[in-house]
Amino acid sequence: MPLWESIESLRGQTYRNLRIVIVDNSGCEKVAASWPASIPRDGVTILHPGSNIGFGAAVNRAYKEAPCDFLAVLNDDATAGPDWIDALVDALARIANAGSAASQVKLHGVADKLDSAGMLIAADGTSKQRGHGESSISFSNEEEVLLASGSASMYRAKMLAETGGFDDDYFLYCEDTDLGLRARWAGWTCLYVPGAVVTHRYSHSAGRASNLKAYYVERNRLFTIIKNFPAGRLLTAPFATIARYWHHLRAMRAGHGAAAHAHTDGTSALTLATLVVKAHLAVVINLPSLIGKRRAIPKRIDSATFNAALDRHSISVEKVAWL
Numbered sequence: 001m002p003l004w005e006s007i008e009s010l011r012g013q014t015y016r017n018l019r020i021v022i023v024d025n026s027g028c029e030k031v032a033a034s035w036p037a038s039i040p041r042d043g044v045t046i047l048h049p050g051s052n053i054g055f056g057a058a059v060n061r062a063y064k065e066a067p068c069d070f071l072a073v074l075n076d077d078a079t080a081g082p083d084w085i086d087a088l089v090d091a092l093a094r095i096a097n098a099g100s101a102a103s104q105v106k107l108h109g110v111a112d113k114l115d116s117a118g119m120l121i122a123a124d125g126t127s128k129q130r131g132h133g134e135s136s137i138s139f140s141n142e143e144e145v146l147l148a149s150g151s152a153s154m155y156r157a158k159m160l161a162e163t164g165g166f167d168d169d170y171f172l173y174c175e176d177t178d179l180g181l182r183a184r185w186a187g188w189t190c191l192y193v194p195g196a197v198v199t200h201r202y203s204h205s206a207g208r209a210s211n212l213k214a215y216y217v218e219r220n221r222l223f224t225i226i227k228n229f230p231a232g233r234l235l236t237a238p239f240a241t242i243a244r245y246w247h248h249l250r251a252m253r254a255g256h257g258a259a260a261h262a263h264t265d266g267t268s269a270l271t272l273a274t275l276v277v278k279a280h281l282a283v284v285i286n287l288p289s290l291i292g293k294r295r296a297i298p299k300r301i302d303s304a305t306f307n308a309a310l311d312r313h314s315i316s317v318e319k320v321a322w323l
Helices: 002-011 055-065 084-094 157-163 175-185 211-228 231-254 257-264 269-296 303-312 317-322
Strands: 020-023 044-047 070-074 078-080 098-107 114-116 119-121 127-129 143-145 152-156 189-200
Touching (some): 002 020, 002 078, 055 070, 055 175, 070 157, 098 157, 114 127, 119 175, 152 157, 152 189, 175 211, 211 231, 211 269, 231 269, 231 317
Parallel strands (some): 098 189
Antiparallel strands (some): 070 152, 098 114, 119 127, 143 189
16 A cells, blocks of 8 residues: 555654654545554554545645644655655755745656656646656756645745645645645745655556546636636636647547546546536636635735746646647
8 A cells, every 4th residue: 555655754754853644534544444563653643534625625634733834745655765854844944935845756666757846837727747757867956946746745834824725625636736826926936856756656546537637637727727827817728728628639539648548548528528517617606716715815926927937837738738
């Protein structure tokens, strides 16, 4: 079970002032019931929300249980190198305006290939892993990135306090993008730390191209642009979305990209279209709440500065479709 490997990697950290909090989203106290005798329980807190409350809400619950200066987040299908936390803490301690830090996340079982080195964003709000599938050698320098992947990241307490942390309503996917963009509006940057190495079993929990993932990625992409995109960029996003859908069709016919994986797994184009419609209907239902959240974001930079950050860390909708 990947979770036990994840826990053992945290227990083996060189950084010692560490408290491990696990949020058991199984709804049946599965983690405690199946805990291996070989792994000590001291220093580990297990929270039981009683149901699956989603990723962002789980992180918020853990942070409330164990307030700290720096909050490290690690997926249950990821394992951290021994100096992972030391490297992230050192980076955030050195760069005062960095509200978060992104790890060098490598793909499990693939020789020297990255899952992510921070995140990129497309014109329609779709976020993708920077460097996904590429060699880590090309991403060996510490540098500013747009935002961190929630699979393995660290967040500064002051930034979380100013932004309100993760949005509980996202449930699954894109909550890291939303938090990263809200942090940008509040004047924070994100730092990529290549020395903070993690290995990740990509999409191990929900599947690479499951219907669950397709729905929440699309719905939460829409949530994110409504909350965070400046007015001008928000108006042009639908045109970029149409272009991405077109490229998805081209990529699917050629056997590439998420749409092709979904088709191979038995999901029809009609099912994908239905999921897209369902996602847009969810936005209509949640629009008053989304507008309220948009107005509540603390903004310490102007739209031009925000747009410039998105442009520096962008990915084309065509490349998104073919990945």
